[in-house]
Amino acid sequence: MIETQQAPSRSDAAGLIRNEPVQARSAARLTALLDAAAAVVDEIGYERLTTAMVAERAGASIGTVYRYFPDRIAVLQSLAARNADRVTARILADVADERHHDAMAAFHGAVAVLVDAFRSEPGFASLRFGDVIDLRPAEGSPAYSVLAETLVEALTARFGIAAHKDLPVAMESAIVALDALAARAFARDAGGSAAFLGQGPKISSQLLGEYLSAR
Known part of the structure; x- marks a missing residue:
């Protein structure tokens, strides 16, 4: 497993990310997932957000989402x-x-x-x-x-x-x-x-x- 790189000083949410990537391409993928989550939250609120919505908005597979986040709560906490x-x-x-x-x-x-x-x-x-x-x-x-x-x-x-x-x-x-x-x-x-x-x-x-x- 790749070592988590997000600093935990602001919150503990970053610790829920499964793989915090070092490579620029993977970091960009994680950013895209969080950007997608933010867009969905702006539209419908965080209560209705699902990992499938994040994957669809980001143009990624559901497996890609679960590579970084164990569940929807981890997505929300990481975005927060x-x-x-x-x-x-x-x-x-x-x-x-x-x-x-x-x-x-x-x-x-x-x-x-x-x-x-x-x-x-x-x-x-x-x-x-x-x-x-x-x-x-x-x-x-x-x-x-x-x-x-x-x-x-x-x-x-x-x-x-x-x-x-x-x-x-x-x-x-x-x-x-x-x-x-x-x-x-x-x-x-x-x-x-x-x-x-x-x-x-x-x-x-x-x-x-x-x-x-x-x-």
């Missing part, structure tokens, strides 16, 4: 892990942007990236930092916790704010609340309801204001 990795990378790049002059502004920038991912990242609205990615396996840190820890580290390192003992919990609480708010905003509005998204800064300030303004 990829979405989380991609968006986390974008969030960290935004936090480092020099246009942000304080930690709260950088956090708002991170939230803007999260909201944009609902529009631009295939399958993200259904599969992101929670939901299916945390259903199985049970071991390891929940994806929301990993993102919160990553953001706390990035913000404290860049802006020199005090790493208060309650900041990680406050950060995760804010992320969970804002993610739920974004999900509601996009539930019936493909562009995202401005009325719901507009509540984000209020939630951020209430949960994080005392920590992100401290030095």
Whole structure:
């Protein structure tokens, strides 16, 4: 069996892939399978996705799907892990942007990236930092916790704010609340309801204001 290459730092979902290929051709095949899964999820939701649908959309055999994924849950978790990795990378790049002059502004920038991912990242609205990615396996840190820890580290390192003992919990609480708010905003509005998204800064300030303004 080929050694798994996906980093497990974001989630444990990557461990469910049967064969993580090293060769470029095989890596491209795996990418195509996940792209196909994302397209199907965007169309019909993750609840109805099957491995046969993934194979058909990718133009691959069902055997190819099972070469990499033991079942449909592994497909979903791997797609969620990829979405989380991609968006986390974008969030960290935004936090480092020099246009942000304080930690709260950088956090708002991170939230803007999260909201944009609902529009631009295939399958993200259904599969992101929670939901299916945390259903199985049970071991390891929940994806929301990993993102919160990553953001706390990035913000404290860049802006020199005090790493208060309650900041990680406050950060995760804010992320969970804002993610739920974004999900509601996009539930019936493909562009995202401005009325719901507009509540984000209020939630951020209430949960994080005392920590992100401290030095």
